[in-house]
Amino acid sequence: TTSPAPTISPPPRTTITTISYLLLVLLLLLLLNTYLSPQTLPQNTGSGWYEDLLGFFRRTDVVSVTPWLAPIVWEGTFDPVLIDNIYKPMNLTIATTVFAVGKYVSFLKDFLETAEKHFMINFRVRYYVFTDRPNEVPSVNLSGGRHLTVISIPGSNRWQEISAQRMKIIHNTIETQIRKEADYIFCLDVDSKFHFRWGAESLGRLVSVIHPGYYDTTRNNFPYERRPASKAFMSMDQGDYYYGGAVIGGLVEDVYILTKECQKRFEEDAKNSIEAAWQEESHLNRYLYYNKPSKVLSPEYLWQDFKARTKKVKVIRFSGVIKNYAAVRPNAPSKPVSASV
Numbered sequence: 001t002t003s004p005a006p007t008i009s010p011p012p013r014t015t016i017t018t019i020s021y022l023l024l025v026l027l028l029l030l031l032l033n034t035y036l037s038p039q040t041l042p043q044n045t046g047s048g049w050y051e052d053l054l055g056f057f058r059r060t061d062v063v064s065v066t067p068w069l070a071p072i073v074w075e076g077t078f079d080p081v082l083i084d085n086i087y088k089p090m091n092l093t094i095a096t097t098v099f100a101v102g103k104y105v106s107f108l109k110d111f112l113e114t115a116e117k118h119f120m121i122n123f124r125v126r127y128y129v130f131t132d133r134p135n136e137v138p139s140v141n142l143s144g145g146r147h148l149t150v151i152s153i154p155g156s157n158r159w160q161e162i163s164a165q166r167m168k169i170i171h172n173t174i175e176t177q178i179r180k181e182a183d184y185i186f187c188l189d190v191d192s193k194f195h196f197r198w199g200a201e202s203l204g205r206l207v208s209v210i211h212p213g214y215y216d217t218t219r220n221n222f223p224y225e226r227r228p229a230s231k232a233f234m235s236m237d238q239g240d241y242y243y244g245g246a247v248i249g250g251l252v253e254d255v256y257i258l259t260k261e262c263q264k265r266f267e268e269d270a271k272n273s274i275e276a277a278w279q280e281e282s283h284l285n286r287y288l289y290y291n292k293p294s295k296v297l298s299p300e301y302l303w304q305d306f307k308a309r310t311k312k313v314k315v316i317r318f319s320g321v322i323k324n325y326a327a328v329r330p331n332a333p334s335k336p337v338s339a340s341v
């Protein structure tokens with residue numbers, strides 16, 4: 001049996017014409033795109049509708065998306081007015097936890113006063129202050145819709161223990177209180193001040209911040225825990241960013257799971273008499289390698305006052321104050337809690 005040879009008829013004239021038109025349109029779109037692309041726009045002329053449209057996506061000096069397509073939030077990559085218009089109608093409550101143990105209570109006043117100026121303005125905010133010195137919590141005037149709860153916790157003779165307890169205390173307080181009172185949560189370090197807008201652009205399911213000491217360096221320089229015996233272990237071919245432990249955020253339920261997991265691994269390490277290189281920050285980094293954050297904040301959201309501002313960091317929103325570790329820590333340590341360079 002032989003099958004008949006297929007007959008190939010030339011495409012009709014109309015098809016060729018259609019294809020030509022489509023190619024022409026494509027070429028025009030490409031040209032238009034090149035003309036309007038951010039790189040070719042004049043800088044700082046401040047007029048023209050297309051500038052308004054594209055102005056917010058003009059940053060080409062920083063990477064603004066992770067390899068798993070989570071935004072990396074830098075000034076100039078978002079429209080604050082648009083963001084507020086999206087999130088305001090949701091009537092969200094943002095929980096904010098800080099630990100003010102021992103002499104760290106002295107940082108509370110500046111933290112709260114600057115937060116009232118820059119942090120989640122016109123949103124409902126609930127501060128949860130954990131302290132062993134409730135009588136020394138300063139009275140700060142809070143704006144409408146903002147609320148402060150003081151929760152007493154025991155003091156400690158070792159700052160490493162305070163750090164170790166942090167995940168556990170946050171976890172327990174989410175369980176008993178915060179999950180009933182808030183939608184999102186940020187766990188922040190108290191020895192810091194706000195200097196510029198920190199708004200709803202920072203909200204996401206699981207949010208972390210790139211440590212200011214490591215945003216401009218390669219993975220092999222990240223101070224992850226490198227001993228396989230630790231539950232925070234990261235091998236040299238693992239890791240995305242080095243995240244700062246001073247900021248943990250996200251939906252309350254997602255941070256609930258994070259704190260549970262980090263605490264569990266921290267305790268397993270303790271049982272094996274091992275303390276990860278940067279304590280809970282090391283465990284946080286491991287967790288976030290296996291559970292990718294849905295939004296990553298640039299170091300604008302966690303700077304350090306002793307660091308000079310760089311070209312990429314156009315604004316500093318939140319920054320750790322310069323402090324005398326020996327004066328504020330019970331057991332005068334030789335190194336800061338967070339990895340620093």
Ligand SMILES: *[C@@H]1O[C@H](CO)[C@@H](O)[C@H](O)[C@H]1NC(C)=O
Pocket residue numbers: 091093
């Ligand atoms: C906003 O949320 C708060 C607390 O969750 C609630 O008391 C208040 O009634 C809500 N407001 C509106 C307009 O839904």
Ligand SMILES: *[C@@H]1O[C@H](CO)[C@@H](O)[C@H](O)[C@H]1NC(C)=O
Pocket residue numbers: 139140141
């Ligand atoms: C809080 O505000 C009230 C009224 O505006 C003012 O009288 C009071 O001094 C303020 N308190 C503090 C601690 O700033």
